[in-house]
Amino acid sequence: MEKPTRLALLKEIAEYLNEETETYNMMQGALRFLIDGTEFTTGWIFFIDDEGHHELVSDVDLPRALSKHDCKYMKDGTCWCVQAYHNEKLTKASNIINCSRINLANHAYHEETDGVTHHATVPLRSGSEQFGLLNVATPHTKRYSEEDLELLESVAFQIGSAIKRIMLTDQEKEAARINERNRLARDLHDSVNQMLFSVKLTAHAAKVMSKESVSQQAFTVIEETSQQAVNEMRALIWQLKPIGLEQGLIFAITKYSEMVNLSLTVDVEGLIKLPSLIEENVYRIMQEALNNTRKHAGTSNVHLTLNQTASHIFIEISDDGNGFDSGQKAVDNAHGLNNMKQRTKMIDGNLQVNSTEGAGTTIALLIPVKA
Known part of the structure; x- marks a missing residue:
């Protein structure tokens, strides 16, 4: 299958990213577009927090040496690119000459590396905010061309912008959900909860006034059921709005x-x-x-x-x-x-x-x- 031109690939990725609303699906899909549309054969994305801890959040077609034991070599320990990112020394797409993760996997499972020995890396960013690293690799390739690195820069910028957009959208949605939950909690407390409490008090008063045992038993059931409903309603209000x-x-x-x-x-x-x-x-x-x-x-x-x-x-x-x-x-x-x-x-x-x-x-x- 003929690969798309780089301009066409960037257009495809941009159109895909504009439609996605979930971060992890977005990254996996964009990475798949990148691998399928270029000579790169595998790729992976790390999220990296302020303390320098990394999390493998997406990967496509990893060699078996790297995917063994639930991607152990990708998840455990640290490496030069993560350290350089955390120390703010990795600011653009770069060739990684010596990757400790690939070296360890190759040493343990040399026959299952698919010829991957080196990778290229680029930070994911939006403006001054950084989220992690996009890494790609090709068999029997130690250095990647300036064109390859420029493509990585462009894709990383697109993914970084999409991450920020989704984050802001999620924050707005969460704020709206909080406001709606608070409104619903107020309505439940002011109306339904008060009516249930009134039913309970009325049943209790009617039981005291009644002379017939059958009626007293019925009012007792109503009172106890109303109290259970009040308890359930209070628990629901707690879930909707943190009282206190x-x-x-x-x-x-x-x-x-x-x-x-x-x-x-x-x-x-x-x-x-x-x-x-x-x-x-x-x-x-x-x-x-x-x-x-x-x-x-x-x-x-x-x-x-x-x-x-x-x-x-x-x-x-x-x-x-x-x-x-x-x-x-x-x-x-x-x-x-x-x-x-x-x-x-x-x-x-x-x-x-x-x-x-x-x-x-x-x-x-x-x-x-x-x-």
């Missing part, structure tokens, strides 16, 4: 832990003062962590640590419960953990989950806080 968050993050999460019958101890360093969008998402992440403990950990003891500095807030949530194998792929697909990861990315944070079977679970969250 206006009095601070610690107050709100402590009240929630009491409602779900968890014993929460809290250590705080610094003044915990966050922008509303960050505070809402941090609360939801902690709420999800508490729910996971309540449902799965087999313990009611949870310890929460918060430490806010001028630039970051650090949060650690730990329990002494059952724990799980945090290395299993099934964990990555867990609904609750995925929700936490999604919210963390929305506020440019970093989430680490550490757990061992029989030894409890610790969730660590680091979030940049702009003054």
